[in-house]
Amino acid sequence: MPVPRRVLRSDDPAAAALLDGGWKVIARSWGAGLRSSSIDVSRTAAATVVGGIDVRELTPDDVVAALALDAATLDDYPGDIATAHTPLTARTATPRPERRAWGAFAGTELLAMTYVDVAGEAANRALGYELDEEWWTLAAPRRPGDGSDEPA
Secondary structure (H helix, E strand, C coil), X not given: CCCCEEEEECCCXXXXXXXXXXXXXXXXXXXXXXXXXXXXXXXXXXXXXXXCEEEEECCHHHHHHHHHHHHHCHHHCXXXXXXXXXXXXXXHHCCECCEEEEEEEECCEEEEEEEEECCXXXXXXXXXXXXXXXXXXXXXXXXXXXXXXXXX
């Protein structure tokens, strides 16, 4: 039988009560907001080179590299309710005016990337986003003999 799970904000009193009752945080995610007064314009340049790493805005020509990097890092996501990652597709990996993207390259190799949905709720602390909520996936403690193979 799977271990019961709950997803709650970290500041929810119910989360504190569950932790006190032996539940464990097994995954985290967060939300953020951007205040225009906190934008660091120097970090929004279209291209810059730092320590041999070229940081620039991605183009449709970078989709193959973005898909490869996404596929190579799928196992890095905790993958639970609050932190699941839907793999990129050719459509979601293609930058467009309403979905811009930046990448860090060592030569022609894409090392890191970030996508910002201009009309939506994209979160990128380096551009001035401020954490305003954190969500936890909590798992109940295992009871001896419950047959669960899930970690507590």
